[in-house]
Amino acid sequence: xxxxxxxxxxxxxxxxxxxxxxxxxxxxxxxxxxxxxxxxxxxxxxxxxxxxxxxxxxxxxxxxxxxxxxxxxxxxxxxxxxxxxxxxxxxxxxxxxxxxxxxxxxxxxxxxxxxxxxxxxxxxxxxxxxxxxxxxxxxxxxxxxxxxxxxxxxxxxxxxxxxxx
Numbered sequence: 001x002x003x004x005x006x007x008x009x010x011x012x013x014x015x016x017x018x019x020x021x022x023x024x025x026x027x028x029x030x031x032x033x034x035x036x037x038x039x040x041x042x043x044x045x046x047x048x049x050x051x052x053x054x055x056x057x058x059x060x061x062x063x064x065x066x067x068x069x070x071x072x073x074x075x076x077x078x079x080x081x082x083x084x085x086x087x088x089x090x091x092x093x094x095x096x097x098x099x100x101x102x103x104x105x106x107x108x109x110x111x112x113x114x115x116x117x118x119x120x121x122x123x124x125x126x127x128x129x130x131x132x133x134x135x136x137x138x139x140x141x142x143x144x145x146x147x148x149x150x151x152x153x154x155x156x157x158x159x160x161x162x163x164x165x
Contacts, residue, residue, distance in 0.1 A: 027138030
């Protein structure tokens with residue numbers, strides 16, 4: 001038994017706001033931290049913590065959505081939304097894993113003494129790999145959130161208003 005109703009409202013319609021904000025915010029923070037060491041130094045541990053909160057919000061929202069799905073009339077738009085929603089968890093997990101790895105590598109590099117002749121920090125090939133991987137995962141997660149939100153809005157509002165008023 002999960003959180004299905006909050007103050008009489010379906011929890012999904014409230015939780016979805018966390019996902020819509022946190023997943024893209026995590027993606028943006030990850031991309032910036034992976035590409036710019038100065039940003040990573042400022043954000044630090046907040047990056048994997050933000051990614052963890054984002055990750056937790058996805059199954060919480062999905063579970064509440066599954067409850068809501070059982071309590072509304074089914075149609076093809078709703079089924080499409082549900083299927084897309086089930087595809088976000090791997091993206092959120094990837095954001096968390098890469099965010100934690102980026103934070104760990106930067107933390108490790110800045111704690112260890114720099115070898116003679118190096119400028120310190122994370123090696124350029126590792127930084128480039130992290131930046132490209134972060135960009136791919138961040139954009140993928142953002143696009144998936146958009147697709148889910150668009151399908152959810154269509155499912156909720158396709159016959160619920162009149163454009164002629």
